[in-house]
Amino acid sequence: MIATGTGEDARLTLRTPASVDIFTRILTHGPIGRIDVGRQTGLSQAAVTKTVAPLLLDGIVAVDRPLAGTVPAGAAPGRPVHPLRVVPSARLVLGVKVNPDEVIGVATGMTAGILHVVRRPLASTSPAAVIGAVASVAEELGLLLGDRASRLIGLGVAVSGDVDTATGIVRDSPLLGWRGVPLAHPLAARLGVPVRVDNDVRALTIAEHWFGVGRDSGSFAVVTIGSGIGCGLYLNDDVVSGAHGVAGELGHLPLASLDAVCVCGRRGCVEAVASSGAVLRAVRAATDAPLLTLAEAAGLAREGVPGAVAAFDRAGTAIGAALAIVANLTGPDTVLVAGEGMQEFELYERTIRTTFAAHAFGAAADCVLVTRAHTFEDWARGAAASLIRAAVRQEF
Amino acid sequence: MIATGTGEDARLTLRTPASVDIFTRILTHGPIGRIDVGRQTGLSQAAVTKTVAPLLLDGIVAVDRPLAGTVPAGAAPGRPVHPLRVVPSARLVLGVKVNPDEVIGVATGMTAGILHVVRRPLASTSPAAVIGAVASVAEELGLLLGDRASRLIGLGVAVSGDVDTATGIVRDSPLLGWRGVPLAHPLAARLGVPVRVDNDVRALTIAEHWFGVGRDSGSFAVVTIGSGIGCGLYLNDDVVSGAHGVAGELGHLPLASLDAVCVCGRRGCVEAVASSGAVLRAVRAATDAPLLTLAEAAGLAREGVPGAVAAFDRAGTAIGAALAIVANLTGPDTVLVAGEGMQEFELYERTIRTTFAAHAFGAAADCVLVTRAHTFEDWARGAAASLIRAAVRQEF
DNA sequence: TCGAATTATTTGACAGCATCAATTATTGCT
DNA sequence: AGCAATAATTGATGCTGTCAAATAATTCGA
Numbered sequence A, B: 001m002i003a004t005g006t007g008e009d010a011r012l013t014l015r016t017p018a019s020v021d022i023f024t025r026i027l028t029h030g031p032i033g034r035i036d037v038g039r040q041t042g043l044s045q046a047a048v049t050k051t052v053a054p055l056l057l058d059g060i061v062a063v064d065r066p067l068a069g070t071v072p073a074g075a076a077p078g079r080p081v082h083p084l085r086v087v088p089s090a091r092l093v094l095g096v097k098v099n100p101d102e103v104i105g106v107a108t109g110m111t112a113g114i115l116h117v118v119r120r121p122l123a124s125t126s127p128a129a130v131i132g133a134v135a136s137v138a139e140e141l142g143l144l145l146g147d148r149a150s151r152l153i154g155l156g157v158a159v160s161g162d163v164d165t166a167t168g169i170v171r172d173s174p175l176l177g178w179r180g181v182p183l184a185h186p187l188a189a190r191l192g193v194p195v196r197v198d199n200d201v202r203a204l205t206i207a208e209h210w211f212g213v214g215r216d217s218g219s220f221a222v223v224t225i226g227s228g229i230g231c232g233l234y235l236n237d238d239v240v241s242g243a244h245g246v247a248g249e250l251g252h253l254p255l256a257s258l259d260a261v262c263v264c265g266r267r268g269c270v271e272a273v274a275s276s277g278a279v280l281r282a283v284r285a286a287t288d289a290p291l292l293t294l295a296e297a298a299g300l301a302r303e304g305v306p307g308a309v310a311a312f313d314r315a316g317t318a319i320g321a322a323l324a325i326v327a328n329l330t331g332p333d334t335v336l337v338a339g340e341g342m343q344e345f346e347l348y349e350r351t352i353r354t355t356f357a358a359h360a361f362g363a364a365a366d367c368v369l370v371t372r373a374h375t376f377e378d379w380a381r382g383a384a385a386s387l388i389r390a391a392v393r394q395e396f
Numbered sequence C: 001t002c003g004a005a006t007t008a009t010t011t012g013a014c015a016g017c018a019t020c021a022a023t024t025a026t027t028g029c030t
Numbered sequence D: 001a002g003c004a005a006t007a008a009t010t011g012a013t014g015c016t017g018t019c020a021a022a023t024a025a026t027t028c029g030a
Helices: A017-029 A034-041 A045-058 A127-151 A184-191 A200-211 A276-287 A294-303 A306-330 A345-359 A362-366 A377-392 B017-029 B034-041 B045-058 B127-151 B184-191 B200-211 B276-287 B294-303 B306-330 B345-359 B362-366 B377-392
Strands: A061-063 A084-086 A092-098 A102-108 A114-121 A152-159 A162-164 A169-173 A178-182 A195-199 A220-225 A229-235 A334-340 A368-374 B061-063 B084-086 B092-098 B102-108 B114-121 B152-159 B162-164 B169-173 B178-182 B195-199 B220-225 B229-235 B334-340 B368-374
Touching: A017 A034, A017 A045, A017 A084, A017 A200, A017 A377, A034 A045, A045 A061, A092 A127, A092 A377, A102 A127, A102 A377, A114 A127, A114 A377, A127 A152, A127 A184, A152 A184, A152 A200, A152 A377, A162 A195, A169 B362, A178 A184, A184 A195, A195 A200, A195 A377, A200 A220, A200 A229, A200 A334, A200 A377, A220 A306, A229 A306, A229 B306, A276 A294, A276 A306, A294 A306, A294 A345, A306 A334, A306 A345, A306 A362, A306 B229, A306 B306, A334 A345, A334 A377, A345 A368, A362 B169, B017 B034, B017 B045, B017 B084, B017 B200, B017 B377, B034 B045, B045 B061, B092 B127, B092 B377, B102 B127, B102 B377, B114 B127, B114 B377, B127 B152, B127 B184, B152 B184, B152 B200, B152 B377, B162 B195, B178 B184, B184 B195, B195 B200, B195 B377, B200 B220, B200 B229, B200 B334, B200 B377, B220 B306, B229 B306, B276 B294, B276 B306, B294 B306, B294 B345, B306 B334, B306 B345, B306 B362, B334 B345, B334 B377, B345 B368
Parallel strands: A092 A152, A152 A195, A220 A334, A334 A368, B092 B152, B152 B195, B220 B334, B334 B368
Antiparallel strands: A061 A084, A092 A102, A102 A114, A162 A169, A169 A178, A220 A229, B061 B084, B092 B102, B102 B114, B162 B169, B169 B178, B220 B229
């Protein structure tokens, strides 16, 4: 149990679809005036006023001081906007990312801003061990929150693989060696808060769409480059889950002229060339240097060591081709290329953009590529975002 | 002008989103009882009764004779279901597909069943010539319909390329050599009915999702194999249009170990190996036979001529890989592989399935592949389906 | 300093729509 | 014929979003 007290009044109540839309708009696009909320949701101003009233009472939405006079010259006359925004600390959320060797948890507010971080190494990936670690991380975060834990609305858990968010069961996770492991129920029973389990890339995509670069995009993709390579899609204003729980498998597509054999046993996979491990191996092989980290390999490439430069170029080419596939097939307006803990994007970026441009067809070439380094905590933040979205959409 | 009479009462009026859902359910899944409609739309039975009442009066929905007694043994007791269905002939629709050398038009009912077909060769692809040909085909179809033309709800036009359906402007169509050609307005002005212009593959995808194999799928893809190779996506119960008007570009992805140079100048494109033209060229080159048609090339392959067999196998491999990309990335439960006028699927099919299985990752392998031959008229039927969908969804 | 113009927000009457629960309809089985 | 079971209808009810008018808060000019 985390929330020893009531915890009941932490629930978000947004009865109608319209109020969900209104609240979502304020959450993701606030501070914002009521008229703009109405325009952007297709509802009347009156509906906004009436929906927001109880939320103001609850304290989850606040009105900023009208910014009169602050806009100095040539400002339009008239009553100034009373900007609405969601109060981040009005509700709290936990997000936990499960890695094979470690569990990382964060506590965040309503806008997925990180308040606390707790990490715990994992000796085994057995369901019992993982559930224990996740629960203990959550409980520690609960202690860190103190009194505020009564405002907790739930726990999001991000796991790699095929996850059924509706039942909270991990159907298949090759990375953890799991098949059909129920995760949400045992955790919810132990912690006493709603638990949502989601695929890690999907969760990250939700975070970026609601709180990151995808905020104004109705058609958005996230490509993650790390030890594996994945892809999350947000199309038609909804996250793509795949009929069988998985979508966005990008690392093992049969791509052009990639000769390296992948861990999956096939040739031509992007992961076999562009995953952090693959780049590291390629640089090691080409330079005979006893490298330990990717940062060291990047150092060699920056110095211009040919083998290292070639390895990064090959990776960039593969990534660029993969991005072109995503853009051509799904037509997003924005693609975020994110790598965990990577400061090495400048080494890839030119190659990525060149290859992408060479393979993007027609209007797909108009797609904006955004590259960004990620921290490990961002995955846990994604888990929190997935729970926030579920809570806002009244899915539990 | 097609509808010389009123034509006004041909409009579909479905005031609320709920009634749109109810009507759509009856249209795509009828004959169906009221209770099932309620269950499947998440609405109450009462809502179904009340929504359907005016539609019965209008005549666009009919009640089949209750099938009492027809279910002989062990049938559940109780009042029998009064199955609802949409009356196909209650409204009529025109669909026209624009090819570079020909315009094909069909007249259909509400369920996109083809009533008449009109073809007209095209001497030029200039906008004026195409608009003239489309209009004349539509007018001829109007004459074929006679009195019934007053029940016409509109004209759908399917064009290859980047189409803005909201404005009816063809933004970019390499095949026709068009850029920014307004198509809907001039046609609507001349014909006096609503006109909807859509991308051809997208239109076909709508037809298959509403009236074909995708009916029970919320996550569905269509891959078209013909002179070009395309892909349409229906995810999260909505057709994917792409932020810039195009999605589903599949023919020019950089795929593994395809050496042939494509018309687009790149290597590795599926189209360079698997389009009907590419197969034909490959068989010609390998056998020195003076082949004219793909059917003749298929004949050689069936006889076991090595070069011909190899060409079809290479095409099947490329198609299978392309399907795996679609399945891995978007996770549909069903993919329809459709080729225009092709009876040669048996030659590819084994290779397609083998390659697909080899590259489909995890749950994506559960995706059901359906292969089917297409006629040229099916494209025009797709155009009609796109208009039907727009009309039902009250988009004009 | 005042008032006109302008824009934002609130208010209350109103209408539409879906639900609920009770009623009616129609069958199979005994 | 009567009972059990399922389907469809009906009318009262309540909620919710819209509309149009009123109110609020500002800038600008006289």
